Amino acid sequence: MKPLGEVAGASLAERVQAAVETAAHHAEAVDREGRFPLEAIEALREARLLGFAVPPELGGEGAGLAEIAPICTALGAACASTAMVFAMHHICLANLLDCGMESAWHRELMNRAATDQLLFASSTTEAGVGGDLRQSICAVEADGERFNLAKAAPVISYGEETDAIFATARRDPEAPSSDQVLCVLLRDQYELERVSTWDALGMRGTCSHGFRFKAAAPTEQILPKPFADIAAESMIAASHILWSSVWCGVAADAMARAQAFVIAEARKSPGTPPASATKLAEAYARFRTIEAAIADGLTRWAAMRAAPERAATVSFSLAMNALKVSVSTTALQVVEDALMICGLQGYKNSGPYGLGRHLRDIHSARLMISNDRIMAGAGQMMLIQRPAAARRA
Amino acid sequence: MMEKIRELIVAHAGLPQGAEAIADDTDLYRAGMKSFASVQLMLALEETFEIEFPEEMLNRATFRSAGAIARAVEALSPGSMAA
The missing domain is CATH 1.10.540.10 (Acyl-CoA dehydrogenase/oxidase, N-terminal domain)
Structure with a gap:
């Protein structure tokens, strides 16, 4: 074996x-x-x-x-x-x-x-829903064993390179905006028309252009579970955990560059510890909270997946929201810490200590599902998830 | 109890249709209940029936239908075997 x-x-x-x-x-x-x-x-x-x-x-x-x-x-x-x-x-x-x-x-x-x-990509956002993952305007239009779908997607990351798109849509043309399904569409089943170009501050290789697309496919390709349940029991948590892991990597490389800078400084003046070493230790303390938060998220994910229908509770959602918001914020702080440590050597686009790409990339973290939106939703959930002591007597 | 639950659903779930369209097993999420509405409904249920949903019941399944809510309220009400 x-x-x-x-x-x-x-x-x-x-x-x-x-x-x-x-x-x-x-x-x-x-x-x-x-x-x-x-x-x-x-x-x-x-x-x-x-x-x-x-x-x-x-x-x-x-x-x-x-x-x-x-x-x-x-x-x-x-x-x-x-x-x-x-x-x-x-x-x-x-x-x-x-x-x-x-x-x-x-x-x-x-x-x-x-x-x-x-390679798979997803199309969840739609023009007109204000960035709300849990609402669709477009609808599955079934015709016997096949369906048509037309969607205006302000963003589909690597839409032109993917082999299939996982697209949200209303279940049927009469369904309310929140009654969504997730349709798997293969490359030869849709036509993409690019309507805007992804020329962004960072994350430039994701090629998250805007598209209009039309698809026709067999209905058996629609995932059997309502999208609301998919979102609660796999998509949102998996997104927050894996995105956070990506941002952890960006922060880790910024830390590595800052550490190399401090070590080089220390070598230049043996006997006197460089002042930047203290800053590096502070940055490391922040960085460790990112790794710990992801480890905690993975533990909670494993527990939830053992019984998703019951265990995807309000507390689980709150924990995943907290993971995303805290890691996206802290990772940016760590990259900024690294920039302060490396100084102008970090500000330069060339050289071993350059941090421009890290800084631009990590600025996307708070915006990929805006932290403000996540916290507004979490605030509602806090109304029902109370610690035991705060419960009515 | 079913009557009261139905009233609270109409008042809080933010559904486009009226009470007559809500059967015991109508999927409230499919009918259009969004997450903020489900929070409002939970709070109203707690207030009305003087119960508290424990953490392990705060999931989508508990509030999926009038029938599911009734079973949860029943289980949490004083005097119930499960309470």
Whole structure:
């Protein structure tokens, strides 16, 4: 029996390392040109990591989020765009695993995901709903065993590079805006029309252009569970955990650069500890809270997934919201700490201590589902999740 | 109790349709209940029936339908075997 994670004689660590090196090598060009990190995604394919989460009986390795999160972090330290593509792809796979195991079509798709190393993207936001994941305007229009769907999507990350899009829509043209389903649409089942171009401050390689698309597909491709339940029991938590892991990687590389800077300073003046060493220790303390928050999130995820219908409680949602908001805020602080430590050497776009890309990339963290929106929702949940002592006597 | 629960659903769940459209097993989320509305409904249920939903019952399943809510309220009401 081959060791877990081994493919073609290479260990999991070696497979990840190969992809990380490719991602690092092209990170600057991807950022500068605002192009898709195709070399790094190809390297992930070659390392057979795009089907990592697919169950073994369907040709994958059955990896859980606890195994995927560290890969997001390792990639995030090299190229945040690559890491985010990898994370978003695995969020789609988490949705499939959540409710597609009973459906022959979705099982076959997972099998193909592992065999052919397919890449998945999602289209949840829609023009006109104000960024609310849980509302759709577009609707599934069923016609016998097939359906049509037309959607105006202000953002689909790597929409032009993906092999399939997971799109939210109202269940039918009469359904209320919150009664959504998640439709899997294969590349040859839709037509994409790009309506805006992703020329952003950071995360430039995600190519999150705006599109209008029209799709026609068999109804069996619609995931069997209501999207509201998919969101509560897999998508939102998986997103917050894997995004946080990507941001952890960005912060980790900023920390590594700051540490290298401090060590170089220390070498220049032996005998006197550099003042920046104290700042570095402070940054490290912050950084550790990111790693601890992700570890806590993974533990809660595992407990929830053991019985999602019961265990996806208000407290679980609040914990996942808190994870996203705290990591997105703290990771930015850590990169800023690193910039203060490296000074102008960090401000320069070239050289070993440059932090411009990290800073621009990490500024997306608080905006990917705005922290303000998340906290407004969490505030409502706090009305019913009270610590025992605050409950009515 | 069912009558009262139905009243609270109409008052708080923010559904487009009236009470007559809500059967015991109508899926309230599919009918259009959003998360803030479900929070309002929970608070109203606690107030009306003088109960407190414990943490493990604060999930989507508990509030999915009038029938599911009735079972939860029943289980939490004083005198109930499960309370």
